[in-house]
Amino acid sequence: MNERRHGHGVLGHRDDRRDYIPAAGLDALLPAYDLISRVVGSPRLHRRLVELADLRAEQRVLEIGCGTGNLTVLAKRRQPDAEVVGLDPxxxxxxxxxxxxxxxxxxxxxxxxxxxxxxxxxFDRVLSALMLHHLEGEARIRTAREALRVLRPGGALYLVDIGGRVSPSDGFAARRQLRSERLRPNLGDAVPQLLLGAGFAECVELTNLVGRLLGRSTFYRATRAA
Structure with missing residues (x-):
């Protein structure tokens, strides 16, 4: 595990009637969403995120941007005695x-x-998987603040998303990440800085996985002060 610390002491993209991005990008693709997710490697990211979150019995767990519920269901099956809630627009x-x-x-x-x-x-835990890069500007900032607000003192946000310390040596998909304007807010230490700016006491870069189709995905834990 490669850990880096940063610290100090819905998927909306525009304000109109369709103010969120459907789970597969288009409503017509929704029936194929789970297949697409498997092809790009989302189940592996979900499994790793749940392992890192170390869910316990009696905890209350929220997934934001749950889509068709794959991560939410996995979390509940891994810890049946936790109360698990999924949210999506x-x-x-x-x-x-x-x-x-x-x-x-x-x-x-x-x-x-x-x-x-x-x-x-x-909530004791908030989970987010491959959702943050869909958000722009103020929506990203407000999402980080809201995740902090609904956490109990000492609770933590566990987040995985495309980006982080991406290198051209990660492969073709990673080189595309480095050229993407959409992903620029997720590159380098931008995600920890977003979460620290929202008021989290600490953000830890836990590990990362590099996939052929998604490129580099990075896992973070951001903790609310106790």
Whole structure:
């Protein structure tokens, strides 16, 4: 594990009637979303994120931008005694997630990461997988602040997304990452700086995985002060 520390002492992209990006980018692609996710390697990232989050019995866990619920379902199956909630703005994706999670006791809510519909200090863990790079500008900042707000003191956000300390030697997909304007806010230490700026006490770069189609994906833990 390669760990780097940074510290100090919904998927919306524009304000119109379709103010989120559907799970597969287009509504018509939603039936193929799970297949696409498997092809690009999302299950491996989900498994690693849940391992790193070290979920415990009786914890309350929220996934923001849950899409069709793959990570949410995995978290619940890994820790059946945790209370797990998934949130996404896309009603079609949530319908699929609800069907996939039948009998598991997971709650799915419709909402936006930048305006979470939960009281302060509601969760022990917040999870986010491959969602942050869809957000721009103020939506990124508000999402980070909202994740902090709904965490209990000492709670943590566990996040994986494309980017981090990307190198051309990571391969073709990584070289595309370095040229992408969309991914620029995720490169280098931009994600830790975003989270620290939102008020997290510490952000730890936990590890990374390099895939042929996604390039480098980096895992972070950002902790709310106890």
């Amino acid at each position: 896309d009603p079609r994706a949530l319908a699929r997630a609800t069907g996939k999670a039948a009998g598991l006791g997971i709650r799915f809510d419709r909402g936006y990461s930048q305006a979470l519909p939960y009281p302060d200090g509601s």
